[in-house]
Amino acid sequence: MRIRFYNARIITFAEQQTTGELDRNIIDGELWTEDNKIIYVGKTPAELSGSAQDPARATLPPFNREIDVQGNLILPGFKDAHTHSAMTFLRSYADDLPLLDWLHQQVFPLEAKLQPQDVYWCSRLAVLEYLSSGITTIFDMYFYPENFVQAMIDSNYRAVLVSALNNFYSSVANMEEEYHRYNNANPLISYFLGFHAEYTTSLDLLRQIAALANKLQAPVYMHSSESAQEVKDCLSRYELTPTVLFDRLGIYNYGGGAYHCIHMSDEDLRIFKERKLSIVTNPASNCKLASGIAPVCKILEQGINLAIGTDGPASNNALDMFREMFLVTALAKIREKDAACVPAQQVLQMACVNGAEALNLKAANSLQVGKLADLIILDLQQPNMQPLNNIVKNVVYSGSKSNVLLTMVDGKILYEKGQYAANFDVERIYYEVNKVIKRVKS
Incomplete structure (x- = not known):
């Protein structure tokens, strides 16, 4: 499974990115995953800057899914x-x-x-x-x-x-x-x-x-x-x-x-x-x-x-x-x-x-080639994230769970725009947990 995230802002936490003010070292570009690993992080390659029908794209392996991040922020997942x-x-x-x-x-x-x-x-x-x-x-x-x-x-x-x-x-x-x-x-x-x-x-x-x-x-x-x-x-x-x-x-x-x-x-x-x-x-x-x-x-x-x-x-x-x-x-x-x-x-x-x-x-401490594909996307197009004076400070001082657009673990998207992956029967989980508390309280 190969996924392309493009039109993104990315904080990689690569060592060279954090030597100065983190907010000034945000990458504008894209990130690719294959199975459970990251295979590319950086600027949009020339082969992908044209249309989907551009012959130059044929030189790259196909993606199973391409996600327009729409200028939002990709981070390594929180631990x-x-x-x-x-x-x-x-x-x-x-x-x-x-x-x-x-x-x-x-x-x-x-x-x-x-x-x-x-x-x-x-x-x-x-x-x-x-x-x-x-x-x-x-x-x-x-x-x-x-x-x-x-x-x-x-x-x-x-x-x-x-x-x-x-x-x-x-x-x-x-x-x-x-x-x-x-x-x-x-x-x-x-x-x-x-x-x-x-x-x-x-x-x-x-x-x-x-x-x-x-x-x-x-x-x-x-x-x-x-x-x-x-x-x-x-x-x-x-x-x-x-x-x-x-x-x-x-x-x-x-x-x-x-x-x-x-x-x-x-x-x-x-x-x-x-x-x-x-x-x-x-x-x-x-x-x-x-x-x-x-x-x-x-x-x-x-x-x-x-x-x-x-x-x-x-x-x-x-x-x-x-x-x-x-x-x-x-x-x-x-x-x-x-x-x-x-x-x-x-x-x-x-x-x-x-x-x-x-x-x-250590395989999940940054967004770099070869690292685990554990990442999140935060929505910057919400009132609590505007204006973009300093994205890092927005995340820490005014960010909230409402800004989480997507969570990927081990290369699989488990949460996206308020919806969980198919392996989560949410109503069944709620039902079983309420059964537990009812029994132990009795």
Whole structure:
């Protein structure tokens, strides 16, 4: 399948394009895909500048489809670098409580009633929302990975999953088996070692996780330093912050990172920098749970890779990268009392490029020949995108899901002008998810 996107504005995030002001390096031209790869990005070739009947076109292979982008913007897809997709069943149910009360009083009791097939349908619902938000890849942590993986394969959607191991769920042996199985299951799927958090994972279990990470020479991810109480409790138990504890146990010997990282000491950040770890910030969830504002400026100044995640739909409640991008920069400006910190260009890079780095998906970090055909088209012909003083700033400061015209994953168009591909039975998905919540609430 060969597709031509023409008459487009393109931000490739190729290294040579981002050396200056990103908005001034936008390509006016076209992009071609063949199967799941990008095969051309650049100006319109002379052979295609004439009519469709021009004999010169015969020198090029035929396209199965040609899409006039009409001057709109092509970007690499957004990467949601931390989410819990199947928690769609708890959207707008478990709300208005601080983190630990929210988990223990609302989330854990209902999650205990979930069945494996529930995860399938709830994850498929999440994919619908990811696609309409321009998200082409997710980094997901949840239960029943087999059902989650099947949901992603049936959706033709790219996902990295990480173990949700804790004192009450799974085992290190299971995690090792899943690591080998899902890193070889399907090109759309990959798997990282991980665990829920320090406060749900015993010291003995943490030591076993460290041993496996060192055996496999693999990175590890977890929730960390999300609330002040979490850090305080860890200090009380071990006289160490979560980050220092993980590092001393050897969990970070082969990289990885953590989600949230709001309450970070200088020593914590030093470890992240030296170990080349990634941080995934989740501003909407952190605001809603009153967990705090991450030290985004300080993280970036240290040169630590910083990606963006929505967190799950029980704590957000949306899966909307436009809202996250705006909150990342707006909250950083408030925290630092500096309107110049975390500019729009840096935020867009977090959403498109840094997320790929955190997920070890370098093949999806830019729009270049040979890279994966994961891309989105944003509608610039809407009031919130006009005038075109600065397209990058428009995307971050005034963009919304309403601007997403098209989302392509692995060379397949899964969402276009409000319509989903044929492999999504939207009404069936809605029906099944509403059945889930009705049952677990009873």
